[in-house]
Amino acid sequence: MTLQQFIDKHNGKYLEVAGSSSAKNQCVDLANAYIRDVLGLPIIEWTNAREFPFKAGDKYSFILNTPTGIPEPGDLLIWNNTTAGHIAIFIEGNARTFKSFDQNNPIGTPCHIQGHTFAGVSGWLRCKISNEPITQDLDIRLKILDENNIKTEGDLRSIIGASKELPSLREDKLNADKEIERLRHQVDQNKTDLKMESDANSALKSAHEDHLQSIGKAVGNGPDLPGILQHISLLASKADLADKYEKELGAVRNNNADLKAEIQRKNDAYTSLSLKLDSAGAEISKLKAVVGDWLNLAEVNEQTVLGALRGLTGPGISIWGGVVKYIKRLLKK
Numbered sequence: 001m002t003l004q005q006f007i008d009k010h011n012g013k014y015l016e017v018a019g020s021s022s023a024k025n026q027c028v029d030l031a032n033a034y035i036r037d038v039l040g041l042p043i044i045e046w047t048n049a050r051e052f053p054f055k056a057g058d059k060y061s062f063i064l065n066t067p068t069g070i071p072e073p074g075d076l077l078i079w080n081n082t083t084a085g086h087i088a089i090f091i092e093g094n095a096r097t098f099k100s101f102d103q104n105n106p107i108g109t110p111c112h113i114q115g116h117t118f119a120g121v122s123g124w125l126r127c128k129i130s131n132e133p134i135t136q137d138l139d140i141r142l143k144i145l146d147e148n149n150i151k152t153e154g155d156l157r158s159i160i161g162a163s164k165e166l167p168s169l170r171e172d173k174l175n176a177d178k179e180i181e182r183l184r185h186q187v188d189q190n191k192t193d194l195k196m197e198s199d200a201n202s203a204l205k206s207a208h209e210d211h212l213q214s215i216g217k218a219v220g221n222g223p224d225l226p227g228i229l230q231h232i233s234l235l236a237s238k239a240d241l242a243d244k245y246e247k248e249l250g251a252v253r254n255n256n257a258d259l260k261a262e263i264q265r266k267n268d269a270y271t272s273l274s275l276k277l278d279s280a281g282a283e284i285s286k287l288k289a290v291v292g293d294w295l296n297l298a299e300v301n302e303q304t305v306l307g308a309l310r311g312l313t314g315p316g317i318s319i320w321g322g323v324v325k326y327i328k329r330l331l332k333k
Contacts (some may be wrong), residue, residue, distance in 0.1 A: 003074050003089070006038050007101055010111045015103060017043055028052070030103035031076055031087045038074070039127050050085025052078055056125055064123040068095050071124045079122030088114070090124060161202055169277045176270045183263045190256045197249045 001009075001265040010033070013024040017032040031052070045057050063069065071077060075098055079086035091113065093280075098118070103111045150159070172206035253310040273321035 001037050003034075003038055003091075006034060007091075007113070008166055010035045011101075012110055012112065022314075025104060025110070026088050027102065030101070031089070034076075034101075039129070041127070041129075048084040050078060050080040050082075050088035050122070052076065052087055053123065053125060055269055059128055060125045061128055062123055065118055065121045071098070072126065074127070076125040078122050078124060079120045080122040086120075088116075090323050113169055122206045129167045166277075173270070175268060176273055180263065180266045180270060183259055184231060184264060186261065187256065190252060190259065194249070194252050194256065197252060201246065201249060268330055 010030075015033045016024050017029045017036070022317070027049055028044075028047070032045075035041050036043050041059055044052055044055050044057075053060075056062070056118050063075075064072075070093065073091055075090040077088050077090050086102075086105055086210045088102040088105070090099060091099045093099060096117065099113055101111065101213060103109065105114065143257045149155075
């Protein structure tokens, strides 16, 4: 939540923060609501306004009022001209006059914008953390998380896990592409070998037919036993060679069938890898949209993040707490 959003939300209304004062709707209630919801820091409990500088802790700087000093928007102005003092949120002004967001000044009034001089102002508290730009960034990040339906640390871990798996999936896909290409090349080679074997077998069959014709002519022309035996012997050797080629041809066909089955298995594995890669790619797109910009933040303070989350999610902060802590661990790596 930004300062302007805080003003728009509470202007004209009463604010009460537990632990701020025994009385209700005091100026310190407004200050603590601002500290909690905009700065994202713990409230400063059980103190009056003039004691805020002494109890604020090391997350704030106290700047003394001087004739030329001008607060910045969001600074907490401290008055010490009464017993309890007064505290308000600086909006705009110069070295003489300014406007602030007040409650209970005058006594009993709700939150409102009011003009002042610097009379009675002892100084102002300034948060050392650059709150508003970070808070605006958090608003954007939280919107991205919500749009991508990322509700828990587990959801975020799932996306990050997918990002770690992506290089392995890409390597598996590359290897699958190479293996499929190798198998396709082998199939093409087997097709060539098969054609050569088929041509050789056709030649053998043709030679076999020629010898049968020669034997028929020899028998028909007379009892030329030596010639017949010679043709039978040659025919037998050709038949043996034909059987050999027939067996080799069958082996090539079987091998080709095995290769086709292997290609089918590789294609199935390739399809599975592609689906995994697409899924991982989708998760990575989420990761880039969701997590990438977190890593560019110059400083992410846990309390600032939690404060912004409370402003957006209310009682559901326990769910976002895990996300915030996990993002902090990532940033430390």
